[in-house]
Amino acid sequence: MIVGIDLGTTNSLVAVWRDDAPQLVPNALGSVITPSVVGLDDQGLILVGQAARERLQTHPQLTTALFKRHMGSGHETTLGQRRFRPEELSALLLRSLKEDVERAYGEPVEEAVISVPAYFSDAQRKATRIAGELAGLKVEKLVNEPTAAALAYGLHHKDRETSFLVFDLGGGTFDVSILELFEGVMEVRASAGDNFLGGEDFDTALLQHFVASQREDAQFPDINGSGILHRLRCEAERVRQALGQQASETFVFSHGGRRWELEVTQDDLQKVSAALLERLRGPIERALRDARIRVADLDEVLLVGGTTRMPLVRKLAAGLFGRFPALHINPDEAVALGAAVQAALKSRAAALEEVVLTDVCPYTLGIETTMQFGRQYESGHYLPIIERNSVVPVSRVKTVQTLQDGQARVLLQIFQGESRLVKDNIPLGELDIPVPPRKAGEVKLDVRFTYDNNGILEAEVTLPDSGERHSLVIEKNPGVLSPEEVRQRLAELASLKVHPRNQQVNTLLLARLERLYQESLGEARSQLAQLAGAFQQVLAEQDPARIEAMREAVQVRLDEIEQSVWQ
Template sequence: MIVGIDLGTTNSLVAVWRDEAPQLVPNVLGSVLTPSVVGLDDQGQVLVGQAARERLQTHPQLTAALFKRHMGSAQEIALGKRKFRPEELSALVLRSLKEDVERAFGEPVEEAVISVPAYFSDAQRKATRIAGELAGLKVEKLVNEPTAAALAYGVHQKDKETSFLVFDLGGGTFDVSILELFEGVMEVRASAGDNFLGGEDFDTALIQHFVSSQRQDKHFPDVNVPGMRNRLRCEAERVRHALGQQPTATFSLAQGGRQWELAISQDDLQHVSASLLERLRGPVERALRDARIRVADLNEVLLVGGTTRMPLIRKLATTLFGRFPAMHINPDEVVALGAAVQAALKQRAAALEEVVLTDVCPYTLGIETVEQFGRVLESGHYLPIIERNCVVPVSRVKTIQTLHDNQTHVLVKVFQGESRLVKDNIALGELSIPVPARPAGEVELDVRFTYDNNGILEAEVKVPASGEMHHLVIENNPGVLAPQEVRQRLAALAQLKVHPRDQMVNTTLVARLERLYQEHLGEVREMLGNMAGSFQQALASQDVECIAQMRESIAHRLDELERSPWQ
């Protein structure tokens, strides 16, 4: 079975193709959204999803979130005494999703199509594939998130000629893609984006606004403590979501018997987010320019990603495009549904035989060269080989020459980016190429870049004078694990003990009670303590029916508490 997975910054989802339509698969808690959070419980067993998310505030040293933002880097995240790379934490989320499908359908899942932000770099894409491998999945394809979203919409309109703009603002990334659908062919015309712009950044702006309002209070707690940072982030997320439903919300923090509050309106949110809203305009304008299409020529604008639920984002989109954007499909779910459509295309599902998908390389790829200005040689210049928004798969070649007499090696440095100078672009790797010792300019090298449908770059350098061919192995890139390291980390993950899935519902409720106990004061705190004690007694009795009844009763009371005004 091939599944489609939306591996998100905040939440992840998995979907399958069933009965000629994509279908989301719920997790063990009955929700289709699995928080992209990983932690260890008090016995050192792995927790994934909501149970781990509930412990972000109470056990910050044992819990990790937002690790997608570090994919493709060498950063390690500590959980207790152990350290994990972002792709290892992502693998644990992927493995949990894989098990959800296997539990639901009773058959093994071995392959997956995983969505990635359109603007993910070569290293980030490779890290995502490695995460899939560590989770026991063969990653059949990486599909760009806006493309997946358009697939989910386009399946129902494949007999029409349509132009889409997909505005995808998720928890951690922002992508824009422009696509055309005609005669069963879905063609991506252009993509642009920002890998560090999403809902989490709006939460950060709210936190900074709240903390700034309390800076005169000498009793205000230290916000740099990990547990406090997580509490503030959770509260900021709650306030942001509340402002999607009502004109004002109260940002509140309780600590040490004291409480701090700040009323925040939708206008306040727009003011503190002004710089973020401005950053959304650049990728939109670039994508339209590269696609050579006018806003008036777009048939539809699709909002994708949970952050697009914010009224100010919808207002901005309406202003930018002069029309109300479409949200026919749940913006949290559309990417996973589209990934399942892509998985079905790989399986050649009968209902999708007529759908053909083309995509683009979202960024320019090139090498460092030396430019001559009169008699002055100046290094550090960028020679594009594959320019952004070329249709993939694509292969391009550029020829360069030696610079010095009797030169024996040429250092080929590969970069990604749009700037004229390589210092302002992203270094991907380098390779030293041996060349015959001859006068300057007599030895040529053909540098060929090939960018495939999965967004993976391959580079080769041919030296016609010697007939030698060299394949570029990305070196000095700490964000990409070598095959031997992958095997070692796969073995280490296999030794981790995973919290029993049949106990996850109870574990999540216990963690939720503990979080709410820390958040509240007075009578509410006392009530939560009594509920926690009663539930622990029920768990100790091992009476399944008693536990289920009490769990349902307590969950209902907690839902009411969290829906009520902040205590």
């Protein structure tokens, strides 16, 4: 038996294909929604779901949530005397969902299609596969969450052509995908997202707002005290959900015999969430740009994920797209139902014979290269080979050459990401290739990347002169930066000594160059890399006149590039 699973940051669901339709499976408590929380009881036994969630406040040292956000990293969580990796915690949750289905249908569950955020990295996807394996499941396929939601929606419209955007804001992640449906083919045109933006972040904003309001009260407890932060977070979640139904709600916190209250209105929530709402715009604009589609050409906008129930999110979506989003699908259930549809496609269900799904590679994949600016060479630059939102399976090749006379080896370092410099992207692996020692530029290497439907990347390097080949299959989990490491790097940047490039006008231009580089593809991206490198070299010379002249020239060129992107 094969099932579809929505492995969510806050809640998880499981569904099966029965009677030519996807059906959600209730857990032992009769609910189709299982909180993504794992813990230990007082005897050291594992608790999963609602029972564990109830102990988040009372037994924070024995309970954990939000572990999906650490998937693909080396982060560990201590529960009692035991340390757990995110894959292990996810496996305990998956095993519970698997047992729910086996209890409901009396059949063993051996295979699963599991949903992941569209913007999940290579490492995070592989960690999800490992979690499935630890739970005793053969993971047939990982399906992107917006794609799964579109599958659930698309079944009702498969007889007509349509294009739609899926706006998926869950508990911990935000994804946006643009899809077209025609003649039984559902084609993903583009995906984008933010892996650290979801309902939990709105809860944090509310929590911080409440704590700030009590700043003058010397008796207000340290929020890092035992269980206090969890209690505040749970109250923030309650208030946020209440504000989805009413104009105001009272934030209440009791401790040590005292009680603190703060009335929170819709306007208050709007203000404290302003930065989060602004972050929703970037992925939407990127997906529209990559898909080469305008808002007016979309037939519908689908809201998926529990956080889209917030009125301010729906208001933002309506304003961005100039229409009211479609609300006829349950935002909490759509992903799980779509995962069951994908499971049925894998098992070749008769009712779905005519449905074909194509997807895209959500990230750019490339190698480190050295670029020439005048007479100077600068290493650490990113050479994209497979650009984001390429339809998979895909194979692309680019040719590089040796840099030095007598060079005997080439170290090919493979990265994933959208930044211009490899230090800001995710390393995936490397190939150390022996080459004949000749004059610089005489030895050429054809670098081919092949990315398949299962998210596995193969890098192959061929020396055209000899026909010699070297290959590397990127299958192992390389890990990614944890949230702690990200904060540490930001702190390191903030402590750097002042340099002319930190002058506001120059910093603004560098930020714009980086944004446009990440938003662009192909030749435009190459031009932007050259412009950025040249401008940084002028900054390093610290000649104000040259910097001003170069800055004006670059700004003119950026205006031209940015204008052409939307034409």
